Amino acid sequence: MRRLTAALSLVLLAAMTLPAQAAEVAVLDWRRALMQTDAAQRSMSELESRVGSQQQQARSLEQELNALQQRADSLTDSERQEANRKVTELNRLAGEIMQAQQEAEQRFLQQAESRLEQAVEQVIARHGIDVLVEPQGVLHANQDLPDLTGELTQILNSLF
Numbered sequence: 001m002r003r004l005t006a007a008l009s010l011v012l013l014a015a016m017t018l019p020a021q022a023a024e025v026a027v028l029d030w031r032r033a034l035m036q037t038d039a040a041q042r043s044m045s046e047l048e049s050r051v052g053s054q055q056q057q058a059r060s061l062e063q064e065l066n067a068l069q070q071r072a073d074s075l076t077d078s079e080r081q082e083a084n085r086k087v088t089e090l091n092r093l094a095g096e097i098m099q100a101q102q103e104a105e106q107r108f109l110q111q112a113e114s115r116l117e118q119a120v121e122q123v124i125a126r127h128g129i130d131v132l133v134e135p136q137g138v139l140h141a142n143q144d145l146p147d148l149t150g151e152l153t154q155i156l157n158s159l160f
Helices: 002-017 030-035 038-070 077-127 149-159
Strands: 025-027 131-133
Touching: 030 077, 030 149, 038 077, 038 149, 077 149
Parallel strands: 025 131
Antiparallel strands: none
16 A cells, blocks of 8 residues: 555656646546455455454443433442443443454455556546546646546456
8 A cells, every 4th residue: 555655656756747748647546446345345244254242232322321321310320330341341342343343444444455456547548547646636637537437446346
C-alpha cells in the first residue's frame, strides 16, 4: 500500500512540475474501487461470520446497560456492580471486534497490493493517462475529469 501511495504521490508531484500543456488527467479512488470488489465483500462476510456472535453479544449488553441507565437513580449496590461488570465486558468485546476488523483489513490489503498496482497500471495504460489524482486531491477542474474507479473495480475483480 505504501508503494502505491508513494507512486500516486509521485504522479501528482510530476503533474505539478509539468509545463502547462494538455495532459490526460483522470480521477481514481483506489480505496473505494478495492472495497467494492467481490474479494473485499467476501472478506467482510468472513469477518462477519467470525465476529457476528460477539457483535450480537455486545448489542445485547448495550441494550441491558441502556435499560439500567434509565433507572440509574434507583439501582441497588449489587445492580451497580453488575452494571460495571457489563461495561467491562462490553469494552472487552468491542476491543476484540475492533482488533479482528483491523487484522482482517490488513490481511486483505496485503493480499491485494500487487493486484491493485497491476490494475492501476492497466487503467493508466488503457486510457493513456498522464496524471492520475485521487478525488480528494482535485481542488479545481474546469470540466469533470474521467472517473476510472469503476473500471479499476472491474479489473480487480478479474484479478482476484
